[in-house]
Amino acid sequence: MRTGGVNEPKIAQNSMAQKKSLRIGVIGCGFMGRAHSNAYRRVSNFFDLSHEPVLQAACARDKSAALAFADRWGYASIETDWRKLVERGDIDAVDICVPSNLHCEIAVACAEAGKIVLCEKPLAMNFTEGETMCAAVEKAGVPNMVWYNYRRVPAVTMAKQLIDEGKLGRIFHYRANFLQDWTIAADLPQGGTALWRLDAAAAGSGVTGDLLAHCIDTALWLNGPMQDVSAMTETFVKERKHNLTGKVEAVGIDDACSFLCHFANGSLGLFESTRYARGHKALYTFEINGEHASLKWDLHDLHRLEYFDHRDEGRLRGWRSIHVSDHGGGQPYMDKWWVPGLQIGYEHSFVHQVADFLEALAQGQAAQPDFRTALATQRVCDSILASAQRRQWVMI
Numbered sequence: 001m002r003t004g005g006v007n008e009p010k011i012a013q014n015s016m017a018q019k020k021s022l023r024i025g026v027i028g029c030g031f032m033g034r035a036h037s038n039a040y041r042r043v044s045n046f047f048d049l050s051h052e053p054v055l056q057a058a059c060a061r062d063k064s065a066a067l068a069f070a071d072r073w074g075y076a077s078i079e080t081d082w083r084k085l086v087e088r089g090d091i092d093a094v095d096i097c098v099p100s101n102l103h104c105e106i107a108v109a110c111a112e113a114g115k116i117v118l119c120e121k122p123l124a125m126n127f128t129e130g131e132t133m134c135a136a137v138e139k140a141g142v143p144n145m146v147w148y149n150y151r152r153v154p155a156v157t158m159a160k161q162l163i164d165e166g167k168l169g170r171i172f173h174y175r176a177n178f179l180q181d182w183t184i185a186a187d188l189p190q191g192g193t194a195l196w197r198l199d200a201a202a203a204g205s206g207v208t209g210d211l212l213a214h215c216i217d218t219a220l221w222l223n224g225p226m227q228d229v230s231a232m233t234e235t236f237v238k239e240r241k242h243n244l245t246g247k248v249e250a251v252g253i254d255d256a257c258s259f260l261c262h263f264a265n266g267s268l269g270l271f272e273s274t275r276y277a278r279g280h281k282a283l284y285t286f287e288i289n290g291e292h293a294s295l296k297w298d299l300h301d302l303h304r305l306e307y308f309d310h311r312d313e314g315r316l317r318g319w320r321s322i323h324v325s326d327h328g329g330g331q332p333y334m335d336k337w338w339v340p341g342l343q344i345g346y347e348h349s350f351v352h353q354v355a356d357f358l359e360a361l362a363q364g365q366a367a368q369p370d371f372r373t374a375l376a377t378q379r380v381c382d383s384i385l386a387s388a389q390r391r392q393w394v395m396i
């Protein structure tokens, strides 16, 4: 049963469970399609919410891939043309999990069809496309969100709480890294399934849009806006065979990017990302140094938040390693899972993001980061690439 007009999400009633069904159509059956589908499947088992995701349709261009994905994750149907999925009356929310060059067109079509839109990061290929997407969802009045999942790692959420409570005092430094090593081989092709992140035409940029975008989203959330950036990028392997054309073509993405920035709160930022750090598979870390205290976090030890407080009594002063799994401490999200001390992982950050999205939907609020918030990250990414190209500081 459909309810509501274009400005209202059309949500069917699930009378059996006394919950509203949110019928999901996922476009893209790769890594992120899996991560999000897993989150939709698990969220109602652990969170008490008034909406229940229903896996209605999965879309991939390749029919057998779509069928296999639907079978594995429990989608009721498939499509091979995303436009058909967007047009369907039995879909309430569309989840865009395809390469970045398709985000804008699909999101605009979804908004025009009155669908709720969830979009994988980065929001778009560039700021201009991102602005078009924001205008479309805002005009249609449809709920929207971008999957910057690391905000929902409990230790990262706790860092936000501590900063907002003023525990660090004035912030002086924000440092973040996102290091990988999977593109070092010079004979790795670019383009096509699984390797589209190496193809500038599909990804927009390299590590800037893929990895630094995560670091920037977290940084803007924890430490506020950036004012200007000075960046350098490098493409270590200049040519690669293109999987779609079969020809050796120039590589247009940044393999590595480092940048400095000034935050509006007066603190200094230092960021580094690369796919050429041998030995590092997905090492996302950040450290924040404030007047009273410092914080450190590491994705490879994601439950721990390292905290140093200068106000601690002298003999006991030192870095504390807080294992964020203690319900009694009011630690975010953890009371929804197991008993204190037991861990959760990467995939749970997506479950938390769905839970927050559904809760916001029930409250009629915007789940964060929405498109407009993610556009700020896109603006920083564009400024970084412009700075690197011009070899100059760029105002944001």
Ligand code: SOE
Pocket (backbone or CB within 6 Å): 180, 210, 211, 214, 282
């Ligand atoms: C790239 O390897 C990647 O999968 C990113 O696309 C994800 O956003 C990041 O979380 C992990 O690394």
